[in-house]
Amino acid sequence: MSNQGIMQRPTFSAAISTPGYQKLINSTLKDPGKAQRFIASITSAVAINPVLQECDPKTILSGALLGESLGLSPSPQLGQYYLVPFNNTKKGCKDAQFQLGYKGYVQLALRSGYYKRLNVIAVKAGELVRFDPLTEEIELNLIQDDQEREKAPSVGYLATFEYLNGFTKTLYWSREKMESHALRYSKGYSAKKGYTFWEKDFDAMAFKTMLRQLISKWGIMSIDLQKAFEADVEAEENPDYLQADDAAPVLSDPAGDVTDEAFEQVDINDI
Numbered sequence: 001m002s003n004q005g006i007m008q009r010p011t012f013s014a015a016i017s018t019p020g021y022q023k024l025i026n027s028t029l030k031d032p033g034k035a036q037r038f039i040a041s042i043t044s045a046v047a048i049n050p051v052l053q054e055c056d057p058k059t060i061l062s063g064a065l066l067g068e069s070l071g072l073s074p075s076p077q078l079g080q081y082y083l084v085p086f087n088n089t090k091k092g093c094k095d096a097q098f099q100l101g102y103k104g105y106v107q108l109a110l111r112s113g114y115y116k117r118l119n120v121i122a123v124k125a126g127e128l129v130r131f132d133p134l135t136e137e138i139e140l141n142l143i144q145d146d147q148e149r150e151k152a153p154s155v156g157y158l159a160t161f162e163y164l165n166g167f168t169k170t171l172y173w174s175r176e177k178m179e180s181h182a183l184r185y186s187k188g189y190s191a192k193k194g195y196t197f198w199e200k201d202f203d204a205m206a207f208k209t210m211l212r213q214l215i216s217k218w219g220i221m222s223i224d225l226q227k228a229f230e231a232d233v234e235a236e237e238n239p240d241y242l243q244a245d246d247a248a249p250v251l252s253d254p255a256g257d258v259t260d261e262a263f264e265q266v267d268i269n270d271i
Contacts, residue, residue: 012046015057028065038068045074051085055096063098066231070224071111072104080104081228100232102208105225109161109215112222117162120207120214123172124152136170154203159210161219169218171210178206 015021016039029035042064046052052060063083064074072080079101088095102120109115129139138158143149157178160170173181182198182205183190189198198205215221216229 011053012055012057012060013043016043016061021057021061024061025065029068038064042074045076045083048076049083049085051094052083052096055083055085055094056088056091059095059097063096066098066227070104070108070228072100072107072228078103080107098231100208100228102204102211104228105208105211105215108222108225108228109211109219112220112225114163114220114222115161116164117160118211119161120157120159120210122154122203122206123156123158124149125155126152128156131172133172136168138170138172154206157203157206157210159207159214161214163220169214171214173206173210173213178202178209181209 016025025038026032026035029038042060045064046060060083067074067081070081074081074083076082081101081104082099083096084099085094085096087093106118109118123140124143127140127142129141131138140158143152154175156172156174158170158172160168162168182202186196186198188196192199212229215225221229
């Protein structure tokens with residue numbers, strides 16, 4: 001598709017005001033007040049991201065309705081989920097894709113009712129005293145001054161959860177292991193072109209990786225968490241992924257494709 005064809009695509013704010021989109025949103029959410037709040041929040045999220053404004057409105061709405069079905073906010077400030085733009089080379093246009101933020105993982109896990117505690121932190125230089133991967137016993141000497149700790153380089157990442165029944169699981173990865181993981185699973189990061197959030201905010205990406213590894217392998221996943229996990233897979237692997245400066249950190253490991261079922265029977269192509 002030519003650039004002229006892309007420019008002729010209706011903007012999201014114009015498309016979402018059309019009868020077809022309005023009918024779809026209202027029939028899906030089944031609450032006029034909720035529908036209006038949804039429209040306002042997603043329009044605001046799109047308005048602050050120039051690259052996202054160039055995306056096919058149908059893909060924006062699909063991702064946003066998935067986020068709404070999970071009870072998550074599209075606000076970039078909250079970091080629960082993001083709509084990430086990428087070049088769809090098959091269609092010759094830009095599309096948007098739902099991506100779960102690490103805070104979204106925390107929200108969905110805690111909301112499931114199984115977890116008493118769930119946390120992930122960066123371990124700074126000089127803080128790790130000992131970690132036994134067999135017993136999962138870890139000893140840290142945390143830097144007490146917050147500003148000093150913020151400036152210190154991250155040498156590893158620690159994620160842990162505790163069920164209400166007392167079962168606990170702890171996972172620690174070194175910075176080197178996380179780097180190898182990012183290079184293996186992110187085509188954008190391995191290209192080192194500077195546009196991925198692995199390059200812009202490595203720690204935030206590492207937090208999400210740790211939570212995915214911890215919860216998917218040892219945690220109990222609610223239906224909503226499974227749905228979000230399955231949908232959160234493609235953008236970082238896609239070499240045509242685009243990252244605007246104010247877009248948000250995303251991660252994707254090869255865990256599957258976004259499924260039609262994830263959109264709760266929303267047939268976006270009927271618009």
